[in-house]
Amino acid sequence: MSVAHALPLSAASPAAPVERDLFRGAMARLGAAVNLVTTDGPSGLAGFTATAVCSVSDTPPTLLVCLNRSASVHPAFSANGVLCVNVLAAGQQALANLFGGKTAMAERFAAARWSRLGTGAPVLDGALVACDCRIAEVQSVGSHDLLLCEVLGVAEPGGEGGLLYFDRRYHELA
Structure with missing residues (x-):
């Protein structure tokens, strides 16, 4: 089997990229699960709301989490090296809004009940599912770091329906 190597994003096409606002509007039409991504370790407790999360592989089990390098939580995730989706x-x-704003970390985490799996990253009681991960690799693209996360544990604590973000608002799935 041969492997094709991709060109850098800037060299892939001679056309100019679309404007930022047009791209953001298009992405608002891409529905996604709503996640709280959490970490704990030597650099402290941190968490944020994310929709840019997806499965990469089942061998080994790997998730992709996108994190803006300018986010206040970025240093904690980088230094701790573990996270839970x-x-x-x-x-x-309400939790999604709390973790998506400028609320202090202590207040964010005080608003819910948490447990821990192997990495020590907080697992939300009542989440549909939680994936406990080790950050295995980091790639920088544009304004974000792409965190490739090896899944070390899974908790299925509960919840009946899912929460999606689509067209700049939340939608519940039964």
Whole structure:
């Protein structure tokens, strides 16, 4: 089997990229699960709301989490090297908003009940599913770091329906 190597993004096409606002509008039409991504370790407790999360591989089990390098939580995730992707259930919009804003970390985490798996990253009680991960690799693209995360544990604590973000608002799935 041969492997093709991709050109750098800037060399892939002679056309100019679309304007930022046009791209953001297009991405608003791409529905996605709402997640709380959490970490804990030597650099402290941190968490943020994310929709830019996806499965990469099942061998080894790997997730992709996108994190803006200018985010206040970026240093904690980089230094701790572990995280948990907590997939939110229907009815957990308030937590999504809390973790998506400028609220202090202590207040964010005080708003819910948490447990821990092997890495020590916080696992949300009542999430649809939680994936406990080790950050295995980091790639920088544009304004974001792409965190390739090896899944070391899974908790399925509950929840009936999912929470999606589409067209700049939350939608519940039964």
